Amino acid sequence: MNITLSRKKFIHGALLAGAAIVAGAQSVSAATPDAEKTAAIPMTQTWDKTFPKSDKVDHRKVSFKNRYGITLAADVYLPKNRGNKSLPALAISGPFGAVKEQSSGLYAQTMAERGYAAIAFDPSYTGESSGEPRNVASPDINTEDFSAAVDFLGSQAAVNREQIGIIGICGYAGMGLNAAAVDKRIKAVATTSMYDMSRVMSKGYNDSTTKAQRAEVLEKLSQQRWVDASAPGARVLPETLEGVSNPVIQMYFDYYRTPRGFHERSANSNGAWTATMPLSFMNMPLLTYIDEISPRPILLIAGENAHSRYFSEDAYKAAAQPKELMIIEGADHVDLYDQTNIIPWGKLDAFFTEHLK
Template sequence: MQLTQEWDKTFAQSDKVDHQKVTFKNRYGITLAADLYLPKGADQQKLPALAISGPYGAVKEQASGLYAQIMAERGYVAVAFDPSYTGESSGTPRNVSSPDINTEDFSAAVDYLGLLDYVDRSRIGVIGICGFGGMSLNAAAIDKRIKAVVTTSMYDMSRVMSKGYFDSMTAEERSAGLEQMNQQRWVDAANGEPTMAPPGLPDPSQLTGEEPQFVKDYVDYYRTPRGFHPRSLNSNGSWTVTNPLSFMNMPLMTYIAEIAPRPVLLIAGENAHSRYFTEDAYKAAGEPKEMMILDGLAHVDLYDQVDKIPFDKIDAFFGENLK
């Protein structure tokens, strides 16, 4: 794999952290590309480690890499990875996602971290941002090696795709959507490749002002210099038309209670349109669990607003639970 070696992140490089590009395979043979962030001088120590990914449709050069670098500054070995079929990771066709494979991606990152000489494999946690918050909870439920999990601005992608926002999708709408994607499969099969959906986010100049606030917030992050990255689906591309199929009847939160007795910290903004995913996950999770609803914050604020993201709390949570 030819990985970009120059610093091409949406955030400045820290002089407190060593950084390197790495790869590792998941259980399906897909090679994942990742950025490994190490506290300077880490080689002689056995350190706790974190696997980090998200948001959904983003790449490791965006929010997940920012989180990883900041947590490395605080003494963790942190790996931010591109999910299968996206970014610099392998897998064809491109620009598809899967509740199963993307859950496995977290476990593959745990595999990788646990083989590093300077990582204490009994002290590995995960952070999932946005749609990969749901995937991280599913991974923690099935992978007992994950000792603690944090989500920020969590989305349950299976719920939103199969039921719509706030579960507003009717049975007729669900059936019609499935029928449309089922018919699309014949088109794709005849063409020999999947059809790409239209770009999900407009250019800022195309906003009319009538869009929901969360759409404006997404555009402000992904489609402006604040968070734009050329390999990010949300910045510069789209998913396949049939991408939702794998999420339509594969609910990610089914086994969330089985994370217990390992701890969960769920963080969301007070004004986030996605807040209900976090609140419902908190209700379903077993003890011990914590939920933080941050006053005045919206969904996208927890992507890159380092003065607003509660890194002190996240650090303290992992410090207590990755002993």
């Protein structure tokens, strides 16, 4: 067996096993302002988002630690003219392989315009957050990242810690649902273009991976551990779309590799996940306890034409009441990343207004 696999071939064939990017007990103690200072890491201070800055919000960059000691970098958005009001708050992350300067930041800024204290954060090992090796994902650690963001929000004077919700986008929607199931401080959770990364990595799209194919992927991942898995890899998406006919790759390319959504720190825009990243997702189902989010509410939003729509539909079936599934007519998966005329801001606002009280 040749175990020194081509990075690009490995990522396409084994890394995500048909997943989105290529084929397209006690509460943690709340962080304190002093903890925020000790968690400081170098961060770009200039406005380098993929969306314009709003004059309706105040913005600052912050950092804080999760319970694994990893320092997370984040952007906090607060409505201007808020006075001394104690605000409802939202922790936001995703899509999978994106950074806070992309979709999650757009969501955070827009929800801040509507009166929320909102934080968009880079998950562990990605973007400006710390952690080595770079570009690693973990169903456990990335679930914890949401709770660490709740820790941070609950320590802020402007935030009512009894009114904290989360929004997860794409692959971090699954992690957000998992966080809500275990962290009872999260009062409501909304997702857009939800992916269950553990399901798609272990079973492929529409659960199409056979046992033999799964065994082959695990064999390749296991053998890859003999190789330097933390070495830089080939970029996830191709240089151009020449010769690419897969519509899912074309869709992701249109967001991540064009001026529409490109960001130099995004793994999907400009880099690659480590080759063995899928290992921890292969046998740790994220949504096992989704029914335990109840009686706290869930809002699942998906595009009518999204290849990922079935994840939201299946999560809706598995969740307990109160729950709601919203299908956006004519929208695909990536439209809900940044198309401000399609993302249902009014619905998100109404949902959190009702349930963060």
